[in-house]
Each structure stands twice: as C-alpha cells, then as structure tokens.
Ligand SMILES: Cc1ncc(C[n+]2csc(CCOP(=O)(O)OP(=O)(O)O)c2C)c(N)n1
Ligand code: SF4
C-alpha cells in the first residue's frame with residue numbers, strides 16, 4: 001500500500017505513475033494511441049491548387065495523434081464533434097480560453113480526447129459538479145460540458161437541475177441517443193416508452209424525461225433541442241448557448257445505430273436521420289397541439305432564453321462588498337486606536 005503523498009510531488013510521480021504510462025520499447029505515442037496519421041487512406045488530389053485534407057480548417061481543433069475516432073460507423077458523435085468544432089471556429093474562440101468537461105460514455109469522448117483544449121474527463125455523472133468548480137475558480141474561461149443522456153440526465157440528473165437552478169455560467173450539450181450506448185444499450189431515463197433495449201427486452205415500461213423542458217423549468221438561461229439531422233440549426237444553437245451568460249443547455253438528439261437503432265428497427269444512421277427529419281416539429285408549430293398530438297414527435301427549437309443573475313457574479317459581488325466592509329472596519333479600528341493612544345499619551 002502506498003503512503004498518501006502529495007500528488008504533485010515529482011518524486012511521487014516518477015516512482016508510481018511514470019512506469020505505468022511509459023511507452024513499450026521502441027513505440028512512439030502515435031503507435032500506442034492511434035494510426036499516427038489521421039489522413040492515411042484519404043484520396044489526395046494532387047492537381048495544382050487543390051486543397052489538401054491536411055489543410056482542413058477544423059483539423060487543428062482536434063487531437064490528430066488519436067484519430068481516427070473510435071465511434072462506430074454512422075454514430076452521431078462524429079456529427080456533434082464536427083458541429084461543435086465549426087461553432088468554435090466561426091466564433092473565433094481560442095481553445096486556450098476553453099475547458100471541456102465530460103463524464104463517461106461514448107458521447108463523453110466527443111470533447112475528451114478528441115477536442116484539442118484543456119479537458120477534464122471525470123467520473124460517470126459528475127461532469128457538471130467538476131465543471132462548477134472550474135467555473136468558480138476560473139470565471140473568465142468558457143466551461144463546456146458534452147456528455148450523454150445516461151451521464152447527464154441519469155446518474156448526474158441531480159447535478160443538472162441544481163446547476164440550472166443556480167444559473168452558473170456553464171454550457172451543457174447533452175447528447176441524447178436514448179440509451180446507455182457505451183455499455184451495450186441499457187435503458188436510460190430518455191429511452192422512449194415501449195422501446196426494446198437490452199435491459200427491457202419486451203418493452204420499456206418507464207416514461208422518458210423531457211430533459212430540455214425539465215432544465216428550462218429548473219431555471220436555465222437558455223435551453224434548446226435539435227437533432228444531428230439539423231446540423232446547421234444545431235451549430236447556431238451551440239453558438240447562442242456558448243454566448244449566453246448563465247446556465248445554457250442544448251439537448252442534441254443523436255443516433256446510436258449499434259446499441260439502440262438495431263433494437264428498434266433502425267439499424268443504420270440514414271434510417272435514424274430520416275426518422276429525426278420526419279418526426280421533428282418546430283416548437284413554434286406546437287403551441288396549439290395537445291400532448292397526444294405530440295406523442296412520438298421530437299420538438300425542436302428554442303425552449304427558453306432569459307436573463308437571470310449568474311452565480312459566479314453574485315459570489316464576486318459578495319467578495320467585493322465584504323472587502324469594502326472589512327476595509328472600513330479596519331480603518332475605523334485604526335482611527336480608534338490612534339485616538340485612544342493620543343488620549344493616554346502612549
Ligand atoms: C459509477 C459508474 N456506473 C456505471 C458505469 C458504467 N458506464 C460506463 S458508460 C455508461 C453509460 C453511458 O451512457 P451515456 O451517458 O448515455 O453515454 P453514451 O455511451 O450513450 O454516449 C455506464 C453505465 C461507470 N463507468 N461508472
Ligand atoms: S455504441 Fe452507439 S453511441 Fe457508442 S460509438 Fe457506437 S454508435 Fe456511437
């Protein structure tokens with residue numbers, strides 16, 4: 001058993017961690033982590049002036065040494081990563097001003113390891129708790145969470161609603177593929193009623209959360225829902241969410257053909273995207289519709305956008321007010337001491 005030591009002590013690191021992560025003899029990090037050349041296999045157009053894949057404007061947002069991604073063929077994770085990188089690129093945000101926080105699951109891999117910025121890959125369901133700590137200590141950073149329905153709406157559901165209630169300036173992109181994808185397709189809090197999954201082989205008898213509506217009701221400043229079919233609207237919504245002060249949340253309906261689609265008769269991405277297209281309805285068109293008319297529909301668009309006091313701002317204000325009060329108290333105490341020493345002649 002190792003003694004409990006200071007984790008940032010270099011000696012401790014050398015003794016206990018370095019041997020574990022050392023590369024095998026002769027191997028470079030590239031051979032350990034990926035193909036080493038993310039562009040291997042691309043058809044390169046050698047005609048003069050043709051744009052080369054290595055010049056793709058989004059490539060420098062990615063950790064190239066770990067590409068290609070481990071997402072299954074047709075997974076919506078790639079679309080979300082692409083849309084997110086495009087949003088950041090268009091907004092001209094320097095990735096050094098961002099921290100991406102994530103939990104556990106396929107969707108958690110979108111920012112970590114693939115997006116090249118400071119990333120915090122935390123325990124299952126705890127991304128928002130870790131992110132809140134980052135935001136309080138580094139309020140100038142953009143703190144963005146990307147993770148799955150199981151992670152954020154399931155095990156981390158309580159963190160989600162309370163962060164929305166506090167209105168802390170975090171941006172959450174919840175990738176809702178209706179399932180615990182990474183672990184093989186267990187029922188999640190967003191699995192549709194009646195759907196077959198590995199843990200509900202007959203049918204799901206639980207009703208799903210309408211998670212975007214819950215977050216809106218809990219007090220978030222911006223809430224929207226889009227699908228991977230609506231890549232352009234999703235990208236704009238991501239930008240609005242990132243720009244909104246306070247808690248912002250976008251539910252991204254995404255396809256997992258492998259752990260979910262194949263069990264519900266949609267074994268490939270195209271079928272799932274068609275279904276997203278055909279069952280989506282814009283929120284503006286739903287005002288006069290009853291709940292039964294909305295059954296089975298995906299309501300997309302902006303649920304709420306409002307302005308409320310943000311948590312870190314309130315904390316800073318308290319610090320500021322308290323500092324002024326303390327300074328006044330101290331200068332009052334000094335004055336009192338000076339007067340009394342003059343009176344006593346000491
Ligand atoms: C505390 C804990 N419980 C369970 C697991 C196992 N686990 C890993 S990923 C995962 C499901 C993730 O589902 P979701 O967040 O929806 O992400 P997806 O893979 O669908 O993108 C589970 C249950 C874990 N890692 N830690
Ligand atoms: S299991 Fe599903 S969510 Fe995970 S990588 Fe494969 S398709 Fe994507």
Ligand SMILES: [Mg+2]
Pocket residue numbers: 105148149150175176177178179180181188
């Ligand atoms: Mg999921």
